[in-house]
Amino acid sequence: MLSIYILTYNEEIDIAACIESVMLSDDIIIVDSCSSDRTLEIASNYPVRTVQHPFESHGQQRTWMLESITPKYEWVYILEADERMTPELFNECIAATKNPEYIGYYVAERVMFMDHWIRYSTQYPRYQLRLFRHGKVWFTDYGHTEREVCDGATGFIKETYPHYTCSKGLTRWLEKHNRYSTDEARETLYQLENGTIDWQQLFLGKTEVERRRALKDLSLRTPLRPFIRFLYMYFILGGCLDGQPGLAWCTLQAFYEYLILLKVWEMKYSNTQQSIPSNQK
Template identity: 70%
Template sequence: MFSIYILTHNEEIDIAGCIESALLSDDVVVVDSLSSDRTIDIAKGYPVRIVQHEFESHGKQRTWMLQSVPVSHDWVYILEADERMTPELFQECLDLIQHPHHDAYYVAERVIFMGHWIRHSTQYPRYQLRLFRKDKVWFTDYGHTEREVINGTTGFIKETYPHYTCGKGMSRWIEKHNRYSTNEAIETLRQLATGRVAWKALFLGESEVERRRALKDLSLRLPFRPLIRFVYMYFFLGGWLDGRAGFTWCMLQAFYEYLILLKVWEMQHLPIQPPQLGEMPSNEASASL
């Protein structure tokens, strides 16, 4: 068996469905970033443990969780509130940890948006680290989100998990990505000043994760990024095959890129002190490159 962590912040819309999907495990822990809505009240209605910790950043929150919140099993799985565990995925995870060949495993997400699976423009299969030995992984910050550091080898799980993005409405998505864009702008300036494009990983990377991250670093240096991102996602990745939901998704991602560029310009030309990286609390995922 493995334990399941659920990360939350103001997730009253999604938390019940997430917990119910996670109860396949006998050890579920809700790690909450001091929610101000009904998230905790709803979670208390289920046989789960609840801990709260003030949010600093995505990487620090996850690392604190792994180091400070004890669980019943050596293997853990991380869920965010708008994600779901499935019986098929749960069984594959159980099978893997019986005779593990690696210390951590990536799982591909299926982005559900406007009631449809965005199969093409989300770069499916797009992998996230989810299942791992608790003592082998910690996290650092990157832009608005986090990146894992793994002391061991990694593998890939065949089953996928649904990610119900934008389930709280378009206004929430815009508000959330307005916050995210500030941290992405800070990371963009840092990467342009100190980073480089990993060309070998871009073309010859051993995994989707390695190639995607190299593509992200390249995209920071391209002119007309919002337009390029829309063309890339809608035409080259086949977002047009995802119908109206796919068109809307691609437009929103291009808009997000434009917000980042505006924040970069603002930080370079206006006397505004940007917040520290990871300042705003939110555990919701986005679909950046």
């Protein structure tokens, strides 16, 4: 059996469907970042544990969760409210926990946007560490999101999970990515000043995760980044095959890159520049 952590913040639209997708487990833990909507009220209708903790960052929230909330089982799975578990994925996760070789597993998402699976322009399959042995993994911040630190070998799950990235509407998506772009701009400045490109991982990386992270470091140094990202996603990855939703997705991602660059400029040259957090200096 698995313990399931679900991270939430104002998720009244998604939380019921998310919980119902993981009811195969009898240990579901809602880790809420002090929601102001009906998230916890809706969650109370289900046999789940709920804990609130003020949000600081994605990495810190996950690390606090793992250190402060003891799961019922040795193996845990992290889910966000706009994601779903499938029975096939759950069963494969259960089987994977019986392999003593690995302490964690990466799982790929299927990005759902405008009622369509964005199959091509999302670099599918894009893997994230979601299933792991409790006490063997913790997280650090990177840009608006996090990166895992693993104490042991990791593997990959074949089954995927749907991620409804715009389930709360385009306005919420834009508000969220406006916040994300500030964190990404800070990370960009830090990486440009202190980071390097791992060319070996870029061309010879053994996994999709290693190659993608090296490509990310390269992209931070690429001129005309928003334009190049659109061309890369729409034509090279094949976003044009995703139809109208694919065109909208690629356009939004290019806009997001441009917003990051504008904030990088503001932080470097404007009188309103925002300082880089001390933990990234």
